[in-house]
Amino acid sequence: MTSPLRLMAVHAHPDDESSKGAATTAHYVNEGIDVMVVTCTGGERGDVLHAVAQAEVDALGLAEVRRREMAEAARILGVRHAWLGFEDSGYPEGDPRPPLPHGCFADLPLEVAARPLVALVRSFRPHVVTTYDENGGYPHPDHIRCHEVAMEAFTRAGDAGAYRGTGDPWQPAKLYYNMSFTRDRVMTFHEALIAAGMESPYADWLEDWDEGEEDRVTTRVRVDEYFAVRDEALRAHRTQVDPEGMWFAVPLDMQRDLWPTEDFHLAISHVPTEFPEDDLFAGLREASWES
Ligand SMILES: [Zn+2]
Secondary structure (H helix, E strand, O other), X not given: OOOOOEEEEEEOOOOHHHHOOXXXXXXXXXXXXXXXXXXXXXXXXXXXXXXXXXXXXXXXXXXXXXXXXXXXXXXXXXXXXXXXXXXXXXXXXXXXXXXXXOOOOOOOOHHHHHHHHHHHHHHHOOOEEEEOOOOOOOOOHHHHHHHHHHHHHHHHOOOOOOXXXXXXXXXXOEEEEEOOOOHHHHHHHHHHHHHOOOOOOOHHHHHOOOOOOOOOOOEEEEOHHHHHHHHHHHHOOOOOOOOOOHHHOXXXXXXXXXOOEEEEEEEEEOXXXXXXXXXXXXXXXXXXXXX
């Protein structure tokens, strides 16, 4: 019996793991894959978007409430969870944008910010790593920084001379970007909601969307059985998510019929594979890869 395949999903804030690729993590947990979600920051500069949670925040502080929410979401998804322990950079608003808070995740030198992730890659030894694309999927400084540290850890953790003192080298085989929010998918849901006589929350969003956006999806993983688990995990982030809000606008039956996959872009692969893929572990199922 060989040791199981391992998946590491690297995210910026608590709640990102539940809105991007969550059904995929639950699907692989169910398949016996060892799945670890890594959260780079505590999310302590997030707003309390959902007023119901305000009393709890007043009593415990936002950082503690978000730690509890994250633990609950990890339990629902069935994943292991690790914090990198960095301070949320906040979303800079205004013109000109204010400088980043001193010492926050996006303000630190890359080698400092990447070091604990390199250590985790070397101890957990994932075969597959997922993160955001170079734009962060959404231009929050922590999301862009999350991409940078994941790239750094993926490309350097296998180099024995780099990041000395963080464990034995380990080279993961594949690196993916989450591609759940493609224009195609959002447009599909928008049109289906209108056709069904329902309200679509996506009109403004679609208006600003760059139509020329390149379709980078290489990999579609069928995970519709886990959409309900994904939604339950997302609702665990009570300070961030309105349980009746836009995240839940598209009925699950409609999602299962129209778009039963979560989608990814294979950014780096050290194993041969064929496109399109339907499995993040394509090319790794054979016993030849060192585990
Ligand atoms: Zn985030």
